[in-house]
Amino acid sequence: MKRLNYLDNLRWMTVILVMIYHVFYIFNCSGVPTGIPVNGIALFDIPCMFVYPWFMVLMYVISGMSARYALQKRTDKEFIHDRAVRILIPSLLGMLTYTLPTGWVGLQFAEGLEDVPQFVNVIIMILSGSGPLWFCHLLFVICLILKLVRKIDKNEKLLTLGEKANLPILLALAVPVWLSSMTLIMPMITLYRLGIYGFSFLLGYYVISHENVQKILEKHAYPVGGAGLVLGIIICIFWRGQNYTADEFLQHPFINLYLWVMVLGIIGLGRKFLNFRNKFTEFMGSRSQCYYLLHYTFLSLSTYFCITQLTAVPVGVYYIINAIVLAICTPLVTEIMIRIPVLNRLLLGYIPKQKQSA
Numbered sequence: 001m002k003r004l005n006y007l008d009n010l011r012w013m014t015v016i017l018v019m020i021y022h023v024f025y026i027f028n029c030s031g032v033p034t035g036i037p038v039n040g041i042a043l044f045d046i047p048c049m050f051v052y053p054w055f056m057v058l059m060y061v062i063s064g065m066s067a068r069y070a071l072q073k074r075t076d077k078e079f080i081h082d083r084a085v086r087i088l089i090p091s092l093l094g095m096l097t098y099t100l101p102t103g104w105v106g107l108q109f110a111e112g113l114e115d116v117p118q119f120v121n122v123i124i125m126i127l128s129g130s131g132p133l134w135f136c137h138l139l140f141v142i143c144l145i146l147k148l149v150r151k152i153d154k155n156e157k158l159l160t161l162g163e164k165a166n167l168p169i170l171l172a173l174a175v176p177v178w179l180s181s182m183t184l185i186m187p188m189i190t191l192y193r194l195g196i197y198g199f200s201f202l203l204g205y206y207v208i209s210h211e212n213v214q215k216i217l218e219k220h221a222y223p224v225g226g227a228g229l230v231l232g233i234i235i236c237i238f239w240r241g242q243n244y245t246a247d248e249f250l251q252h253p254f255i256n257l258y259l260w261v262m263v264l265g266i267i268g269l270g271r272k273f274l275n276f277r278n279k280f281t282e283f284m285g286s287r288s289q290c291y292y293l294l295h296y297t298f299l300s301l302s303t304y305f306c307i308t309q310l311t312a313v314p315v316g317v318y319y320i321i322n323a324i325v326l327a328i329c330t331p332l333v334t335e336i337m338i339r340i341p342v343l344n345r346l347l348l349g350y351i352p353k354q355k356q357s358a
Contacts, residue, residue: 004069006275010266011062012288013274014055018132019295019330021055023322024048026303027315031243035106035128038307040315042241049244050232054259054266056135057177057200061263063139064204067146076147083143086289086349091136093347094293095126102300103129131296134191142198146205162207167216170264171224173203178256190247200263208267217268225265231258290334290348298329 025032025048027040032048071079103125107113113121130137149158165173176199183195207213217224235258242249249255302325306318337344344350 004065004271004275005277005281006270006273007062007065008285009274009276009281010058010270012281012284014059014062015288015292017051017055018292019326020323021048021051022296022299023319023326026299026322027318030241032245035109036303036307037109038315038318040319044319045244046236046240049236049239049242052244053235053250053255054262057196057259058263058266059135060139060142060197060200061204061208061267063142064146064201064206065209066204067143067201068205068209071150076150080143080147083140085345086351087136088140090293090345090347090349091130091133091140094133095130097347098294098297099129099131099133100125101129101297102131103127105129105300105304108304129300131300132292134189135292138192138194138197139201141194142201145198146202149202158206159210163210163212165207165210165213165216167220167224170207170213170216171261173207174257174260177203177260178251178253181251181256185247190245193250214267214271217264218271219268221265221268221272224261225269228258228262228265231261234258286350287331287334287338290338290350291330293348294333294337295326295330298325298333302326 024040024044026034026036027038028034028045028048029039029042030045030049067079070082074082106128107121107125110124113124116124150156177196180195180199181193184193184198185195186192208217231254235255239249239255244250299322302322303318306321310317310321334348337348338350338352344352
């Protein structure tokens with residue numbers, strides 16, 4: 001099957017968006033937990049609220065689409081092995097290596113841990129420092145679920161059903177997306193929202209991956225994308241200042257309508273305008289996972305330096321420093337790590353181009 005360049009471009013662009021989001025999020029004033037005891041500029045919470053409901057759902061939809069294309073040239077066993085090598089192992093080893101500084105920073109500002117045994121603090125540091133790695137953990141679990149669904153649906157009736165989706169049906173999927181937002185949420189660690197992320201992945205696999213469905217989204221990209229923009233503006237006006245990661249926000253039907261319309265609009269616009277390939281997009285596509293895995297460590301250390309060493313400067317300077325640190329350290333360290341044999345695969349899931357399978 002011909003490679004869909006726009007999916008690659010959407011993937012790395014979303015990773016960059018995640019990095020920018022984290023620069024703003026780390027000092028949010030909306031009550032979103034960060035482990036950092038400093039409030040920043042409230043105005044910067046608005047773009048966070050605008051993107052947070054949908055950007056990870058988009059990542060899972062794209063992952064679901066990519067899974068279908070991968071399984072057209074791999075067996076289920078080969079697919080799971082590939083995801084384990086590229087996603088699971090790096091995310092687990094990452095918790096024991098490059099994310100430890102993030103956990104350490106969190107411990108410096110944690111309260112009530114003075115009398116906790118040291119080994120417990122180490123466990124807390126490892127778990128709390130995992131940061132964006134949750135996406136990889138959950139994605140691998142969802143890939144296992146997909147394998148089970150495919151085993152049950154041997155005749156691929158779900159794929160046949162998904163191919164029949166028209167625009168009204170695609171928009172109506174906002175209802176089951178909303179219902180899924182209220183299911184299978186891990187207690188305490190609410191980032192692991194298996195319900196909505198798993199369902200989004202399966203929608204990507206069984207529905208959005210079809211050529212005719214993508215053509216429909218491309219044809220209606222302007223009105224659907226425009227509707228998503230309008231809904232996002234409404235949300236930022238009426239929900240401004242609220243915790244945009246709280247259950248009551250993420251499980252609201254209007255928020256789920258917004259996120260799903262936005263995902264459909266972005267996929268349609270992506271197919272219309274981003275279906276190209278050049279040296280820059282190839283480079284960014286090959287580095288996007290590395291950037292995703294590594295960036296939060298540099299953000300955490302930069303933030304710790306700012307609030308402990310630069311107490312006299314305006315908080316707005318912190319945003320600038322963090323953005324500069326991310327822009328320099330993330331690609332620089334990535335280029336170093338991907339050139340170290342074995343470690344590049346174990347820690348980043350990076351496979352040199354000459355070794356990648358077709």
